[in-house]
Amino acid sequence: MFVLHATIMVPFILAFLIPLTKRFTRIHTGWSVLPFPAALFVYFLTKIPAIQAGEYILSTVSWIPSLGINISLVLDGLSLLFVLLITGMGALVVLYSIYYLNKRTEALHQFYIYLMMFMGAMLGVVLSDNLMVLYGFWELTSISSFLLIAFWHRREKSRYGALKSMLITVFGGLAMFAGFNLLYVMTGTFSIREIIGQVDMLTTQQLFIPAMLLILLGAFTKSAQFPFHIWLPDAMEAPTPVSAYLHSATMVKAGLYLVARLSPVFAGQAEWFWLVSLTGLITLIYGSFKAIKQTDLKAMLAYSTISQLGMIMCLLGLGSAAAFFPGTEDSLFYTMATTAAIFHLINHAIFKGSLFMVVGIVDHETNTRDLRKLGGLMSLMPVTFSIALIGTFSMAGLPPFNGFLSKEMFFTSVLNIREFDVLNTQSWMMMFAVVAWIASVFTFVYSMILVMKTFTGKLQLDKLDKKPHEAPLGLLISPVILASLAVIFGLFPNLLSYSLIEPAMASIHSGLLTPGDTFDVSIHFWHGWTSEIFMTLGVVGVGTLLFRGYKRFRLLDREWGGRVSLNRVYDGGLRLMERGSNQLTNLYMTGSNRNYLIYIFGFFIIALGSTMLGAEGITLGMNQYAPVSFYEVVVIIVMLLAAFVIPFAKSRVVSILFTGAVGYMVTLLFVIFRAPDLALTQMIVETVSVTLFLLCFKYLPKLKKQVTTRRVKLTNLIISIGVGVTMTLIALASLGSSPFEPISEFFIENSHDLAGGNNVVNVILVDFRGFDTLFEIMVLSIASLAIYGLIQLRLDPMEMESKLMKAKSGRTIIQRNSNDVILKTVSKVVVPMIITFSLYLFFAGHGNPGGGFIGALMTSAALILLAITFGMDMIRKALPVNYRILTAIGLIIAILTSVGSVAFGAPFLSHAFGHFNLPIMGDTELATAVLFDLGVYLAVVGVTMNIILSIGGDE
Known part of the structure; x- marks a missing residue:
């Protein structure tokens, strides 16, 4: 029943145990880590037949049921796809990192602790059915990715990139958290499945659109959509295994997962269609333009990733058009975009993961990622070149690789959307096809730049720190596996169609199916001389011309032009907030304990006093108290006298002793009121406190008589009287004005029966x-x-x-x-x-x-x-x-x-x-x-x- 929960706990338990492997210095830490993500991958593979048959696995552990927060995990078609990406890519990245990171010079234990934390958090995100649990794991991915990006923390750029990524993604996460709470206000549940069941009621709520906007803000920041994409290029300061894992296959896909998972809730709304599809389209074209201008290989892959994420986001938005035609043939017509999004999501993880690893190999063997210093590596690194060729050709959308098929489906989707006239904007729909084609041209160009400028041309040994050679076998295994998958899934795409894509489609568009029906996804290479084929031929032709003369074009050298750029806006905003917070803090952080107490007690008096004055039905309940006995009067008088002496004491020791006397008088009151537990606790606390005060005060300078003005004394008097009166009134009103029955009776009646204690x-x-x-x-x-x-x-x-x-x-x-x-x-x-x-x-x-x-x-x-x-x-x-x-x-x-x-x-x-x-x-x-x-x-x-x-x- 709790196997799903165990799969999430495995990475966290492993992260906890990794420090124990420090004794085994001869063995690379990665070897002790590798079996676990591999085993998780194999376990989830065994679930494909059941999920393919239309089943799903639901497991729930009660956590805070009174708030509707339970650790509910669901394994369905969509979550299965993502957990396979997370565990499969995780295993390959761990294997790659064993040969990439030097065990003598790197803090390997920290690296793998952070990596396992991230893997567990990502599994939690994609398996969680409860929005609050999902949010907790979501923010944990931001924290663990921050640690991974800043792994080389001595580098200023690493620290800058890590902070930038965390600030932007956490900002979006907080917005998403607010959106989740709005959904709870409207539905009374945090369960995604239960929220989907209330869609008909949701769309009429006033909070529906605000909730949608806040949730999309979280998704866009996480998946590096324009204009929140600026954190991803700076995150490339992370070690290459981190980039291959987080920034190609997992973390950046979390926003896409959220959009896909909540599509049954928000799809069918015009705002959702336009925001998701247009944001993705802008990100697609912008990222592809910026990639061409990069000279650093990882920076080029970063902007390429931004572009590809925009493409998938755009497809998810276009696929939401199917919800406008429930129960009709038109609905299946528009689901092609969702199919393309899922297929390309898999393809992108495969070819981009292999390319990041190739760049890591090039950097490892040449000590540079600068295209201006590279060239001619094909003869020295033939295997690496072959992997790079497959990855870039797949990314460029060339046959016979998997990227060609999903790009053709992308073209089909943007051509199909021209028929979408529900919103009376059919004339605008052509822009999707035009922008998609232009972006594909630039995708072809930067793909060719990456592989050709690195591996062909003249070898520039004089610009390299060392003579390059082919990478060791260990570094090649993971990218070779990924490149092989790019070929296999290109030649046999329906291996994915029936096992992963169809179940994922059923999870996203479950409302479009009648009971017993399933999606029929069939992907083929050749459909005749279609518009898509001619678009591809045009991409290759125009792309080849641009590649041969791309240095003559100076498009988008800056993000906006002039001095204004999104990065400068971010940096300027951060500096402004730091200055503002410092100025605000300096106003009240004066170093005076007296001032701090005035702020605290003043707020206390105003907040609680005004609340009591403004509230209706406040009574002091004086007639509900028992008569005061002689012993109580004596104890109270002694306590008041001891408290009165404290402000006038001439030494700290006298103040401490009389403070203790007040506490001991309270102990006597507990004894009189027959509360032995409280009396014992109070007595011992006073004894320990007096000792602690005496120890602390020995470090303080000698007590000097301070000259205080009448203004200071008057302020002290007002604050002290105000606090005393407020607390007294609250104490008196707590019994006389409580709208609830005292819970003490419940405790007394049930302490033995429910807890076994008297x-x-x-x-x-x-x-x-x-x-x-x-x-x-x-x-x-x-x-x-x-x-x-x-x-x-x-x-x-x-x-x-x-x-x-x-x-x-x-x-x-x-x-x-x-x-x-x-x-x-x-x-x-x-x-x-x-x-x-x-x-x-x-x-x-x-x-x-x-x-x-x-x-x-x-x-x-x-x-x-x-x-x-x-x-x-x-x-x-x-x-x-x-x-x-x-x-x-x-x-x-x-x-x-x-x-x-x-x-x-x-x-x-x-x-x-x-x-x-x-x-x-x-x-x-x-x-x-x-x-x-x-x-x-x-x-x-x-x-x-x-x-x-x-x-x-x-x-």
Whole structure:
């Protein structure tokens, strides 16, 4: 049932395990990675017969059902096509990279970690049925591609290209995220299949067009459509295996996948037809023009990729015309464009992947990609030349290669669209055929430039750093396989027609089929002397003339002309935003903690105070409170007096002590209100906090009396009174104005039956509200690591070196600790008792007062007492524990316990419990919540001691 989920997890698990292979330095890391994408490819190949028969595989794991977010994966014709591209090309790229990347000079482990992250993210994108899950994987592709493009991070161009690609694609991704949410508002579901089922209702909604525009923005940025294409040429700074994988077969195809997947939702809308088809057409012609002007081989392939992506996008837009004629012969007439898009999508991955690898070989053997230095390599690199010839001829649309067939289908589609007169724009439809033909001419030209200028002509050894020779066999295997596929699929195209194209067509145009029908896709070389053949002959003839004299033409030397270009607009906009953000930040980031508190508390008072004043039905509910007892009055008076003393204290120690006194009075209130869990927690937190404050304040300069003006005092008074009044009113209104029944009754009634615990507080922490606890310990862990990092950065390197020199010379560095004999004697007796009690609290917490959090704080308090009494070094020597690792272990245990429920078909963070007859102990209740609590216990001890030792250990 969960096999699809496992296929997505395989690359991520592999990325997690790759660092373990560092020990095997003699073996290239790629060899340990290669079997996994290859195995995934073979697995998905076995699913072709089932998908071809009209079946689909649906697998769902509940994640956040209350929000309609589940990890639902669907394998149908369209997703099968893409997963085969992702895993198949992934395996070939890994094999290629083994021989391309030097294991002695490259950070191979990082490379393959990023590559596997990207593969897993792409599999998640194309298999996800839930829009929110799809979005998560979508953004993960942007992050992992950023890391891959910046792999050679010491190069400024690599960093620039990586940042540019991430900013543009993430910007589009955020727009797409908004579009997904609009779809949810209209349909009440994130499931793509359920949204498709509500298409008739959707088209009448006011939010339908805005949702469509936002989603297309995400698709266009990802697939490098004009004018968002500018990130792709700069992404060519990535290693060639990355370019062959991300920028020919996978990442840039994600936008095309999204358009194809959501075509059943938006096709049939005029806005969709024009936006998709025209954007693709403009990108096609623009990319083909720009490719001719490039002198760098990878830059030429980058603009070629932009052009080819525009062609496929245009075809998907033209194919949407079929939705205007549901249930008629005209619908099948226009689906030819979608068929061409799917076929060319496969063909493009094959020939462009091989060409990127060829360019990598040329660069590897000559140390240059500059066409002005290349030439005459055919005799020295005959195999590479043969691969390049097949790839470029396929890209140019020449027979007998696969690119010829999809280009002919492209011509057929743009000629067919002339009959499309639903929108009364039939006279404009001729432009598709004209622009398509011109773009094909330029495609032919840059294809010939790439292969002829590199491999024919005069060999210029004086311009090369080394004498080139044929690449080693390992570098040739992957491009040879791809070139062979270009020939095979050109000669036997119906191998793809029946196995992949027809099922993909059924996924995209399922609404055009009657039950039991299937698409009949048949691709042939010869259809007679048709218009398409004459267009091809014209492309070859005119293209040959332009190739022979293309240097005389100076078309589109710049993106727009003059000083204005899209790249300059991007760079200028980035600089403008950086300056604006710096100026805005400098307005409020003054370095004054007082100012920061004024901003925070001022916003707090205005936002919450105005909300309470403007809301209707707010009552303070004073008549619902119990009478105040004498003991409560005494505790409150002491607490108020202690709080009143703090602002007037003359030293920090006095402030700390009275702050602790306020906390202990709150502890007494919890005791009076019969809340032992809260009382224990509050008491220990106050004890640890006082110690932490004392440790922190030892680094601060001596407290000086500050001269404050009346304005400052008045501002402080207004803010403090405002916060106090606001909080008091919120506290009073929370009971009297709540429109809902208190949830506390639910917890009390169901804590035992649903969670197996009698201690409601602990059950809430580890079960009912376990998400809160999990994220809290994560936040605490991050905070402790940040404190550790700041302390390490604060240490003066010269001072540290001086201490090390003294230690080496035999001089003893004395650390101050308590010389109180009574304290030391008492500590030796009390600390074991405290730790024993903390363990009791941990194990008893599910049924009685206690729990992992309280037990951990109690253990930490005991360790802190030891540190104060005997010094920090004693703690390190007596308990040589790396508390940062202990924190990580606690987090891992908590997360694994949370995820473990998913394996049994239960929601994330579900717990199980039962009664067992154990030896000696007899009937005993056991609950998996204890394991989660153990993770909390270890994480909190690790966090607390990491902070204490980081701050107090630098003596």
